Amino acid sequence: xxxxxxxxxxxxxxxxxxxxxxxxxxxxxxxxxxxxxxxxxxxxxxxxxxxxxxxxxxxxxxxxxxxxxxxxxxxxxxxxxxxxxxxxxxxxxxxxxxxxxxxxxxxxxxxxxxxxxxxxxxxxxxxxxxxxxxxxxxxxxxxxxxxxxxxxxxxxxxxxxxxxxxxxxxxxxxxxxxxxxxxxxxxxxxxxxxxxxxxxxxxxxxxxxxxxxxxxxxxxxxxxxxxxxxxxxxxxxxxxxxxxxxxxxxxxxxxxxxxxxxxxxxxxxxxxxxxxxxxxxxxxxxxxxxxxxxxxxxxxxxxxxxxxxxxxxxxxxxxxxxxxxxxxxxxxxxxxxxxxxxxxxxxxxxxxxxx
Amino acid sequence: xxxxxxxxxxxxxxxxxxxxxxxxxxxxxxxxxxxxxxxxxxxxxxxxxxxxxxxxxxxxxxxxxxxxxxxxxxxxxxxxxxxxxxxxxxxxxxxxxxxxxxxxxxxxxxxxxxxxxxxxxxxxxxxxxxxxxxxxxxxxxxxxxxxxxxxxxxxxxxxxxxxxxxxxxxxxxxxxxxxxxxxxxxxxxxxxxxxxxxxxxxxxxxxxxxxxxxxxxxxxxxxxxxxxxxxxxxxxxxx
Ligand SMILES: Nc1ncnc2c1ncn2[C@@H]1O[C@H](COP(=O)(O)OP(=O)(O)OP(=O)(O)O)[C@@H](O)[C@H]1O
Ligand SMILES: [Mg+2]
Numbered sequence: 295x296x297x298x299x300x301x302x303x304x305x306x307x308x309x310x311x312x313x314x315x316x317x318x319x320x321x322x323x324x325x326x327x328x329x330x331x332x333x334x335x336x337x338x339x340x341x342x343x344x345x346x347x348x349x350x351x352x353x354x355x356x357x358x359x360x361x362x363x364x365x366x367x368x369x370x371x372x373x374x375x376x377x378x379x380x381x382x383x384x385x386x387x388x389x390x391x392x393x394x395x396x397x398x399x400x401x402x403x404x405x406x407x408x409x410x411x412x413x414x415x416x417x418x419x420x421x422x423x424x425x426x427x428x429x430x431x432x433x434x435x436x437x438x439x440x441x442x443x444x445x446x447x448x449x450x451x452x453x454x455x456x457x458x459x460x461x462x463x464x465x466x467x468x469x470x471x472x473x474x475x476x477x478x479x480x481x482x483x484x485x486x487x488x489x490x491x492x493x494x495x496x497x498x499x500x501x502x503x504x505x506x507x508x509x510x511x512x513x514x515x516x517x518x519x520x521x522x523x524x525x526x527x528x529x530x531x532x533x534x535x536x537x538x539x540x541x542x543x544x545x546x547x548x549x550x551x552x553x554x555x556x557x558x559x560x561x562x563x564x565x566x567x568x569x570x571x572x573x574x575x576x577x578x579x580x581x582x583x584x585x586x587x588x589x590x591x592x593x594x595x596x597x598x599x600x601x602x603x604x605x606x607x608x609x610x611x612x613x614x615x616x617x618x619x620x621x622x623x624x625x626x627x628x629x630x631x632x633x634x635x636x637x638x639x640x641x642x643x644x645x646x647x648x649x
Numbered sequence: 650x651x652x653x654x655x656x657x658x659x660x661x662x663x664x665x666x667x668x669x670x671x672x673x674x675x676x677x678x679x680x681x682x683x684x685x686x687x688x689x690x691x692x693x694x695x696x697x698x699x700x701x702x703x704x705x706x707x708x709x710x711x712x713x714x715x716x717x718x719x720x721x722x723x724x725x726x727x728x729x730x731x732x733x734x735x736x737x738x739x740x741x742x743x744x745x746x747x748x749x750x751x752x753x754x755x756x757x758x759x760x761x762x763x764x765x766x767x768x769x770x771x772x773x774x775x776x777x778x779x780x781x782x783x784x785x786x787x788x789x790x791x792x793x794x795x796x797x798x799x800x801x802x803x804x805x806x807x808x809x810x811x812x813x814x815x816x817x818x819x820x821x822x823x824x825x826x827x828x829x830x831x832x833x834x835x836x837x838x839x840x841x842x843x844x845x846x847x848x849x850x851x852x853x854x855x856x857x858x859x860x861x862x863x864x865x866x867x868x869x870x871x872x873x874x875x876x877x878x879x880x881x882x883x884x885x886x887x888x
Contacts, residue, residue: 505753512739512750519737522700523750524725524804579741 349480359487362588365572367541373579376514381438384445387561389543390550411547412540419539423532442566449558463557577637653678659707670864683851686861692844730806740786751803791822848885
């Protein structure tokens with residue numbers, strides 16, 4: 295009968311079709327600001343209950359926020375614009391290395407770096423988005439997969455060694471609290487990450503609420519129909535690729551500061567997959583879901599070792615659980631219980647409760 | 650004098666395969682022209698060529714301007730609204746959002762106009778008004794077709810390209826939609842290029858008809874004449 299248009303098939307191949315994409319409305323705005331207030335208070339609790347809110351826990355929460363920003367970037371591309379990426383770890387790595395090189399070789403202070411990193415990663419993402427225009431679904435997945443494999447290798451290249459430090463990587467300094475604020479390094483890192491995350495989240499929410507956001511989602515839903523509505527599909531897709539890479543690159547730059555170290559093998563395929571899993575678990579096409587995804591990613595990475603020990607010594611089972619297998623198991627369980635991600639599952643549960 | 654939409658010597662290609670060899674037709678301002686033809690004849694491709702969604706060669710002029718090779722969004726801005734095959738619903742967005750997307754080409758300043766256009770659309774399709782907050786992917790097929798036509802209307806087009814608006818719909822709904830298409834043509838002065846499998850209905854609505862066969866126009870004329878042609882009767886009308 296009718297010949298399926300390329301756009302049709304693309305729509306079916308996209309990672310996951312979100313059930314609904316209501317971007318933060320008035321009520322959830324109040325929620326979001328409430329959570330920000332809680333986020334501001336948490337480190338201060340360290341003065342009351344130092345054992346519970348330890349520096350180490352604050353550091354973990356900082357990495358959660360960093361991953362949340364990275365997943366948010368991926369969500370803009372994959373969740374809201376329908377372009378899948380198996381290679382966002384590469385942009386994260388480029389962001390981290392750009393920051394590290396600027397700090398280590400150029401001697402720039404950490405707090406000047408994020409705009410530069412954002413621009414660099416935007417340009418790289420935009421350029422990668424140009425050939426990606428010709429690829430849909432599984433082919434785009436493959437191309438981005440190649441990117442994920444290539445970047446760590448490139449960082450190890452001999453002729454880049456002066457800049458990148460080769461396999462050794464680059465050792466950095468942790469950010470110092472500014473203006474002589476009486477904060478520990480980890481407390482300040484926490485606030486720094488919180489500020490950046492809130493700004494980027496707010497910017498993304500505004501972007502998605504407006505005409506550009508509608509256009510991005512229309513392209514995801516049906517790119518051919520979007521062009522019949524006068525939307526410049528190619529322009530939106532490449533710009534979205536750039537913005538997405540910028541977000542994830544900024545997260546990478548933050549991580550370089552947080553860990554005070556970069557090495558090529560931290561930015562391999564496993565990182566890309568972690569971000570994608572964070573996206574799916576948190577909620578495709580959900581901003582709040584991105585934050586949940588960031589928290590999830592760090593929790594799994596940190597608990598997989600103790601879970602492995604638990605299985606081995608306490609249950610007496612002869613298994614070595616790698617982070618991969620913990621991811622696998624959790625992912626299967628979650629996909630069954632909450633097929634639209636944790637954010638989607640919570641939204642559905644909330645609606646049921648209110649009824 | 651040249652026609653409102655004039656196509657001649659049109660060829661179109663999907664990669665290496667050629668889908669159109671020699672398509673030509675004309676559409677008068679305010680008129681309705683229909684393209685008939687078997688599956689795979691090239692009807693959809695012809696509409697896509699007008700909007701520059703496939704690689705095309707030949708001449709297409711709209712309102713006196715050549716538009717071959719012009720980017721799709723720029724053709725849309727000239728006032729050409731394409732209602733694509735399969736309706737092209739933005740499934741995860743609400744009906745309201747689907748309709749407002751169309752106002753996109755008009756920029757930010759047009760809030761009041763958008764409301765006015767929405768009112769016009771509801772006048773034609775009152776059913777959509779009740780479903781404004783519904784997720785568009787959950788509309789019935791007929792409602793999605795109404796949405797597709799409405800969305801195109803929100804562009805304030807001068808020419809509508811309609812690709813099988815009757816596809817997969819119950820006869821009563823089809824008749825309703827065709828009645829409304831006639832009203833849109835008369836009241837909103839929108840010219841139409843209609844691709845249809847339902848030749849009987851299409852020939853009733855259109856003033857001119859062209860029959861395509863494997864990428865070529867094989868017959869043309871006023872609808873009344875085409876309707877009486879023996880081959881057309883046998884092949885497309887079934888009597
Ligand atoms: N995306 C595509 N890639 C390659 N070939 C295509 C593509 N779309 C259509 N074709 C080919 O172009 C020719 C014309 O197709 P077209 O879709 O224009 O037919 P149609 O007249 O609209 O048919 P139908 O009534 O079935 O919708 C067919 O031979 C078809 O196989
Ligand atoms: Mg067709």
